[in-house]
Amino acid sequence: xxxxxxxxxxxxLTLEDLFRRLGCEYVKPPPTSTKTxxxxxxxxxxxxxxxxxxxxxxxxxxxxxxxxxLIMAGGHGPCRFGYYGIVEERILRDLGYDFEFLMLEPFGDxxxxxxxxxxxxxxxxxxxxxxxxxxxxxxxxxxxxxxxKRSLQVRAYEANQGDTNRALKAAEELLLLADSPExxxxxxxxxxxxxxxxxxxxxxxxxxxxxxxxFYLLLEPFxxxxxxxVLGNMGVxxxxxxxxxxxxxxxxxxxxxxxxxxxxxxxxxxYLDQNVGGEGQETIGGIVLFAERGFDGIIQLLPFGCMxxxxxxxxxxxxxxxxxxxxxxxxxxxQSGRAGMITRVxxxxxLLRARRGSRAAIA
Amino acid sequence: MRVxxxxxxxxxxxxxxxxxxxxxxxxxxxxxxxxxxxxxxWGVKVAENELCVPVKxxxxxxxxxxxxxxxxxxxxxxxxxxxxxxxxxxxxxPDMIAAVAEQLELPPLLTPKLNQREKPSEFKWQLINFAxxxxxxxxxxxxxxxxxxxxxxxxxxxxxxxxHKPVDLxxxxxxxxxxxxxxxxxxKRIGLLGxxxxxxxxxxxxxLIARLEExxxxxxxxxxxxxHVLMDAAxxxxxxxxxxxxxxxxGAINHWTGNRMIDGxxxxxxxxxxxxxxxxxxxxxxxxxxxxxxxxxxxxxHSGEAGLVxxxxxxxxxxxxxxxxx
Numbered sequence: 001x002x003x004x005x006x007x008x009x010x011x012x013l014t015l016e017d018l019f020r021r022l023g024c025e026y027v028k029p030p031p032t033s034t035k036t037x038x039x040x041x042x043x044x045x046x047x048x049x050x051x052x053x054x055x056x057x058x059x060x061x062x063x064x065x066x067x068x069x070l071i072m073a074g075g076h077g078p079c080r081f082g083y084y085g086i087v088e089e090r091i092l093r094d095l096g097y098d099f100e101f102l103m104l105e106p107f108g109d110x111x112x113x114x115x116x117x118x119x120x121x122x123x124x125x126x127x128x129x130x131x132x133x134x135x136x137x138x139x140x141x142x143x144x145x146x147x148x149k150r151s152l153q154v155r156a157y158e159a160n161q162g163d164t165n166r167a168l169k170a171a172e173e174l175l176l177l178a179d180s181p182e183x184x185x186x187x188x189x190x191x192x193x194x195x196x197x198x199x200x201x202x203x204x205x206x207x208x209x210x211x212x213x214x215f216y217l218l219l220e221p222f223x224x225x226x227x228x229x230v231l232g233n234m235g236v237x238x239x240x241x242x243x244x245x246x247x248x249x250x251x252x253x254x255x256x257x258x259x260x261x262x263x264x265x266x267x268x269x270x271y272l273d274q275n276v277g278g279e280g281q282e283t284i285g286g287i288v289l290f291a292e293r294g295f296d297g298i299i300q301l302l303p304f305g306c307m308x309x310x311x312x313x314x315x316x317x318x319x320x321x322x323x324x325x326x327x328x329x330x331x332x333x334x335q336s337g338r339a340g341m342i343t344r345v346x347x348x349x350x351l352l353r354a355r356r357g358s359r360a361a362i363a
Numbered sequence: 364m365r366v367x368x369x370x371x372x373x374x375x376x377x378x379x380x381x382x383x384x385x386x387x388x389x390x391x392x393x394x395x396x397x398x399x400x401x402x403x404x405w406g407v408k409v410a411e412n413e414l415c416v417p418v419k420x421x422x423x424x425x426x427x428x429x430x431x432x433x434x435x436x437x438x439x440x441x442x443x444x445x446x447x448x449x450x451x452x453x454x455x456x457p458d459m460i461a462a463v464a465e466q467l468e469l470p471p472l473l474t475p476k477l478n479q480r481e482k483p484s485e486f487k488w489q490l491i492n493f494a495x496x497x498x499x500x501x502x503x504x505x506x507x508x509x510x511x512x513x514x515x516x517x518x519x520x521x522x523x524x525x526x527h528k529p530v531d532l533x534x535x536x537x538x539x540x541x542x543x544x545x546x547x548x549x550x551k552r553i554g555l556l557g558x559x560x561x562x563x564x565x566x567x568x569x570x571l572i573a574r575l576e577e578x579x580x581x582x583x584x585x586x587x588x589x590x591h592v593l594m595d596a597a598x599x600x601x602x603x604x605x606x607x608x609x610x611x612x613x614g615a616i617n618h619w620t621g622n623r624m625i626d627g628x629x630x631x632x633x634x635x636x637x638x639x640x641x642x643x644x645x646x647x648x649x650x651x652x653x654x655x656x657x658x659x660x661x662x663x664x665h666s667g668e669a670g671l672v673x674x675x676x677x678x679x680x681x682x683x684x685x686x687x688x689x
Contacts, residue, residue, distance in 0.1 A: 046661075048640045077605035078448035080637050086602045087641045090648055103602065271462065274439060274476075276455040277448075305413055307637040311455035314411040315462040331413060 002027045003121050004067035006058040009219035010148065011244050013172060014141035021133040022122040027067040029058040032222040036061055041334040043091050050223060050303035050333050051216035052084050056091055063097050069121060074105040079277035079308055107250060136181055141245045143188040145256045147171050150195050152239070155232030157200040164232070167194045204235055207352050210290030211240035212283045213301035214309050217332060218242045224301050224330075225338040227345065231299075234349055239295075241286040242279060259289055271315050278308030284315060291323035296352045298325060299345075304333035326351060365391040366473060367432030369424030371398065372417055373440060373453070375529045375559035380516035384490070385436065387508035388498045393432060394534070395424040398566035402427050407664050409463055415633040416567055416663050417560045418452050418459075425460055429469050435460075436473045442480035447607045450638060473497065523586040530563045530572065541576040551682045553580040554619045556612055556646070557631030558639075561662065568631060569668050571660075571675070575629070578679045583625055585615035592618060600645060609638045616646050620653035627656045627682045629675070634663035656682060 003019060004027040012028055019026035030036070032054055040057030059070055070092075075082025085103045092099070102121070107114045119125045147168060155164040171191035178187035209231060217223050218240055228238055241264075243256035252261035264285035265275075272284045287298050300316070302309035313329055320327050328348045330341060366385055368374060374394070385392050396402070398420050406423030428435050437457045440449050448454065457474035464472065475493035479486045487509060494505035522532055530540075544550075553575060555562055562568055562584070575582060585593060590611075597604065597614030599621075604610045619625045628650055632639040643659065650657040658678045660671065 045640050045643050047635050049637075052641075074602070076446075078451045078454060080641055082605065083602065083641050086600070087644045089601070090644050094648065272455060272458045274441065274454050274458065276451045278451075280451070280455065305635040305637065305640070307451040308455075310411055310413050311452060311459060314414070314455075314459040318462040318465075 001025065001069055001121055002067045003069045003071060004029060004059070004062035004065075005071045006055040007032050007220065007222075008216065009221065009244060010144050010172070011141075011219075013144055013176065014137055014244075016176075017140050018133065018137040021137060022118065022125065024121050027062050027065050029062040029065070029067075032058060032220070037222075037334055043095060045087075047305050048087070049080060049306055051081075051220075052088065053334060054216075054220070054223060055084060056088055059088060059092055060095070060097075063092070063099060067099070069100040069102065071102045071104055071117070071121070074103045074109075076106070076109060077277060081278070136184070138245065138249075139181060140175060140178070140184050141248075142256070143175055143184060143191070144172065145243045145245045146188070147175075147191055147195060149239075149243070149256055150192065152228060152232065153237055154195055154198050154200065155229070156206045156235050156237040157202060157204055159199040159201045161233055163198045164195070165229070167198050170194055206235050206237045207297070207349070207356070208237045208239075208295045209352070210286060210295045210298045211238060211301065212279075212286040212290075212298060213242075214279055214303055214306050215242045215247055217301040217303055219244055223303075223332060225336075225341050227299070227301070227330075227341060230342060230345060231349075234346075236349070239290070241282050259285075264289065271319055272312070276308045276311050278306065280308030280312045283309060283312040284319060287316065287319050287325065287327060288323060291319075291325040295325065296356060297348065298327040299348070300327060300329045302329070302331050304331045306331075326355070364389075364433045365393060365431065366434045366436050367428030367470075368392060368394045368436050369421055369428065370395045371421040371424040371564070372456075372560045373438075375533070375563050377516065378533055379519040380512045381436065381438075383515040384508050384512035387504075387511055388494055388500065390498075393428070395427040398424070398564050400566075403566065403664060409467065411459075413635055414452070415636045417558070417564070417633055418456075419664060420564070420567060421456070422460070422463070425469055426467060429467065432470055434471050434473050435469060439474050439476040441476060441478035443477070443607050444479055445483055446480065446603075447605050447610070448480065449607055452637075520586075520590070524589055526587055528563070528572070528582075528584055529559055529586060530565070541573045544576055545579040549579050549683075550581040551579060551626045551679065552583055552624065553679075553682070554583045554615065554625040554628040555631070556585065556615060556628055558608060558612075558633070558636075559586070561633055562631050568660075568662055569666065569671055571629075571631065571671070574672065574675060575679075578676065579683075580679065583619060585611050588615065588618055596621065604642065606638045609642050612639075613642055613645065616649050620649055620655055625655060626685075627678065628658070629678065630657060630659045632659060632661055634661050656685065 002025045005015060007029060016026055036057035037054055039060050040053035044053045044056050072085035072088060074085055089101045102117050104117045105113055115127055115130060118130050151164050151168045158164050171194045174187045174191045178184040231238055241257055246254040246256050254260055264282055267288040268281040268285035272281055275281055283300060290298055316327050368381060382392050402423035403420055405426040406419040410419040410422045425435055437460050439457045440453050442448050457472060461472060477486055477489055490509055491502055491505040494500040593611050593614030596618040597610040599617050600613060604613060630646060
């Protein structure tokens with residue numbers, strides 16, 4: 001059995017670990033590229049959101065590599081994501097591929113179905129064993145997230161451009177080899193050490209920017225043209241609202257992000273007191289939280305036509321006025337280009353700089 | 364107090380219920396005019412660029428009510444059946460309008476929240492609380508108002524099932540009126556698929572209904588079929604849909620194709636409509652499997668009349684020839 005799933009940021013590192021423990025072969029789709037996106041966009045409905053198009057591209061490339069079982073996460077709405085799997089399966093079958101398709105529905109929607117999906121790819125799996133495996137792999141996923149969170153902050157201060165990237169790569173490799181829970185813990189300490197060891201310039205005057213928006217766009221650097229790295233290289237300290245392990249964790253305490261969902265919802269309530277699916281409320285709540293902490297600006301990322309984010313975008317002007325914080329909204333689709341993103345980000349950076357200058361002058 | 368109901372979105376589904384209910388609360392009910400150039404351009408100007416055209420039009424309808432109404436009715440319709448939602452945009456609609464209310468000088472909004480996702484009976488309590496808190500009605504009075512509204516809604520739905528279209532029944536829908544019909548033998552049964560707020564809004568879809576009928580279409584619309592039949596037919600998908608209105612569309616195409624009720628389908632979808640962008644794949648597959656010709660019409664605020672007419676003419680011509688050839 002050759003199992004594959006679509007890419008999502010660094011999730012493949014965790015999945016590699018998970019599938020090895022489950023004893024099945026993991027066909028890692030080739031890294032998402034322009035070709036992947038073109039393949040996906042060609043076969044997907046025109047105004048389906050960007051993540052679906054990239055997913056389809058990933059699946060096609062994985063099938064070409066010989067994958068015979070595809071797994072896709074599910075959900076129960078109201079965002080489109082929960083129905084992605086069904087549509088993707090239909091598209092791939094219409095293209096003539098032959099494969100086994102498994103939808104992994106959230107644990108909360110049925111424990112038995114959740115277990116069966118894993119049992120289908122790993123014969124002889126018991127519930128107890130699955131739980132144990134998930135726990136270890138998940139802790140590894142947490143470690144990856146903590147590393148990338150720290151690297152977002154260190155990059156703003158790095159003395160030599162590129163050092164953080166190299167350190168992060170080495171750190172991730174260290175974790176890759178760790179097996180037992182103890183080893184993972186030890187590897188994480190060592191890996192974090194590597195990132196801290198990056199030579200920093202503490203004197204640098206950095207801007208603080210919060211990144212909010214739709215989860216795929218925040219987690220997958222390909223889809224946003226590596227906006228975090230671009231900003232980091234300009235010397236911008238970054239925090240973001242969505243992390244992959246926060247998102248798949250059974251509780252919503254958001255240990256990586258730092259603010260539990262309940263608090264985020266409370267902050268969003270004056271503007272959007274209703275879960276609209278996706279990250280709609282998290283985006284609004286995130287802006288309020290960042291603004292309260294004195295961030296210089298916010299960047300919102302979304303795939304073109306994303307319903308929950310469009311609701312948030314419609315409300316943002318009011319949040320922006322009330323909290324006096326600039327927000328840059330960037331929507332991406334298969335037509336977007338890197339140069340366009342960079343121009344807008346640079347202009348936003350200049351605006352934030354000027355704003356800080358004029359504020360200092362008044363004070 | 365005069366309360367305005369925007370003639371947009373769920374107006375086409377629930378007007379009889381809302382109107383009766385609000386009247387029983389002692390309110391003077393008015394509806395905004397039919398969508399026109401002014402209304403749509405207001406909406407396009409204010410609303411976020413990426414929203415679908417019916418939601419943009421909704422903004423315009425709220426603007427149209429601001430002179431004459433003391434309040435605007437923008438209910439938050441989260442769910443109308445168990446384990447399902449409406450569209451996310453309906454969930455956030457009151458917040459979206461509230462975010463621009465100050466800037467546009469809109470009157471206060473009435474935004475009862477209706478959510479039957481967990482428990483269908485909740486709906487009644489949500490309305491009772493709304494009537495008690497906002498208008499000081501007693502529980503009994505509120506229950507009576509709901510009952511009367513339900514009767515009005517049932518009567519409306521019964522006439523729909525008897526073959527009337529929402530545009531034939533709702534007050535003053537002058538647009539979309541068919542002026543003549545070709546003789547019977549020259550007609551083709553065409554399923555007109557899509558959200559009621561698109562296909563029955565004569566301005567947004569440029570009199571599509573009248574045009575199709577004048578070209579010789581015998582229209583079949585989802586509203587003509589009993590809701591339960593549609594919902595049953597909608598279960599014929601690999602995973603249950605969690606958007607009620609998309610379920611109706613899916614149910615309609617399954618029902619029509621399964622019972623050989625139509626010669627062709629015209630599927631109207633708004634540009635950037637989220638749920639439709641996905642079920643489109645399933646609908647096209649279904650039509651293909653059952654060998655029913657299908658045309659998808661994507662509409663937005665820039666759609667031109669000529670493009671639409673050319674496409675439906677070509678489609679109808681194709682259907683006519685197909686039947687003669689067979």
